[in-house]
Amino acid sequence: MSTTMTTKPDFQTVIQERHSVRQYDPSVKIPREEMEAILKDATLAPSSSNLQPWRFLVIDDEDLLKKLHPIANNQEHVLQASAVIAVLGDLKWYEKGEKIYSMSEEAGYMTEEVKQRFIHTAENMYANLDPSIKESIVDVDAGLISMQLMLSARARGYDTVPMGGYNKDRFVEEFRIPSHYRSVMLIAIGKAAAPGRPTVRLPLEDVAFWNEI
Template sequence: MISAIIEERRSVRKYDPDFTIEKEEILEMLEQATLAPSTSNLQPWEFLVFLDDEERKELRKIAYNQEQIETASAVIAVLGDKEFYRNIDPVYDSMSDAGFVDDATKAVLVGNALKAYPHASEQSRINMATFDSGLAAMQFMLIAKERGYATGPMGGFDKVKFMERFNLEERYFPIVLITIGKENAPSYSTTRIAIEEKVKFI
């Protein structure tokens, strides 16, 4: 089943502008997507979900006038959190409350995280947050495909203007926009370089 979803997924640019997806279902998909692995389970991601027509007009300007910003049912902005070490206590308290770790294990996990992440360079934390958020973004697109929706990842937008226009806190930075909705025109298929040219066994 997962193989078929992966093989059938395409990046879509043409959407039915009259098709809607309920907020509750978007939340369900994002909740599933964030079961993706992350650095020490610190979940360095945030999401802005664009539904409002006026806000999406503004977003379209920032995204180089790409029409799918307005015709998709929603646009998910995936943000990285370069201060994800602030999640240390909430994450490990939650794991402890759920009975997943005992007090001794929790103390070790918290201690290791406090030693590593608050003192890491900002660029290192940006790299980790970008990688982890990318895992969640890909899972979201596969979950959406399983539910019958089309998606399209968009890296083509002005990230500085995005941060300014939507008043992001200093700790957050935009990584990718994902359009989601009902496909309105067939997307073209693509090819891949032969895997033998991309893999070396050592």
């Protein structure tokens, strides 16, 4: 069964209704057009120098989900969900700089001079960073886009659960992920068969501080 959600609730409703859902209706298949719309929403997330290091591998083939199941510690929602999205970080993300900044110039968002300055920074500063710093940059940006993806899904009536508990080395090997892609997380997406478990949050005074900590 496929379904398309068109009603978009207000932002407060979206963030309050988003929960990590671990039971999905396996009969629901998200149409490709709808999935692409969710991913497109997600790509509006911010990134360092707007270099957009995120990459997605959308896994919706039944046999591939079965292959993923043991890699993801046999979590049942991997088999039930409409798809599992692997969020990857491109450790050579700066190589897209010329394309991105040329698009910005063509759109009238920056001058040729500014474009060349940004390209120089991308090709020199980012390219020569320590590998651990590169990993940190792509991890942060992948986290930003992952949250935006989950909120977009909820706004369209779908549910998600992010997964960090999987064998990343085995995933990279068995799904033939290129060596310059870093596996950051998996996100199961579909239609809930049961609501996510209610959770609590620490009071604001435990997590927010003003001017000193």
